[in-house]
Amino acid sequence: MDQSKLKEIGAALEEEKASTERQLAEYGAAVGEEGFEVSSNDGFADSAQATTERSEVLGMVERLQETHTEIAAALKRIDAGTYGVCEKCGKPISEDRLEARPTARLCLEDQQVASE
Ligand SMILES: [Zn+2]
Numbered sequence: 001m002d003q004s005k006l007k008e009i010g011a012a013l014e015e016e017k018a019s020t021e022r023q024l025a026e027y028g029a030a031v032g033e034e035g036f037e038v039s040s041n042d043g044f045a046d047s048a049q050a051t052t053e054r055s056e057v058l059g060m061v062e063r064l065q066e067t068h069t070e071i072a073a074a075l076k077r078i079d080a081g082t083y084g085v086c087e088k089c090g091k092p093i094s095e096d097r098l099e100a101r102p103t104a105r106l107c108l109e110d111q112q113v114a115s116e
Contacts, residue, residue, distance in 0.1 A: 001083070001084045001092070001095060001098075005095065006078060006083065006084075009078070009083075009098065009099075009102050010075065010078045012102060013071050013074055013075050013078075013102055013103075014075065016067075016071055017068065017071045017072065017075065020064050020067050020068045020071065021068065023064055024061060024064050024065070024068070027057050027060060027061050027064070028057075029061045029064075029065075038057065038058060038061055067103075070103040071103055073103070073105075074102060074103045084098055086105070086106050086107035086110055087105045087106060088106055088107070088110040088114075089107060089109075089110055091107055092107075093106070093107045093108075094107070094108065
């Protein structure tokens with residue numbers, strides 16, 4: 001993959017990472033020692049409805065966290081020069097695939113095998 005394309009993807013990933021961090025902050029999640037943590041005393045009242053809301057928020061935070069982890073890992077691969085290489089077979093992942101899913105770790109074939 002040529003450097004300018006790589007830079008473009010890197011910039012898009014940085015942007016997405018920042019936006020994920022903003023969303024996490026909006027949900028009251030802060031970066032703790034083991035990743036993001038939602039503080040437990042942030043005004044959630046002790047009621048059934050609050051419990052439901054809290055578990056919804058935690059679900060959202062969890063998904064955002066996963067996205068954040070994937071983006072961070074992709075950025076690390078860019079730094080390490082291993083971006084766009086399938087982790088399983090070592091072949092380059094197609095640019096079309098990376099454009100559609102910049103955090104892809106596997107080529108399409110291996111992804112299909114993995115999700116079967
Ligand atoms: Zn592969």
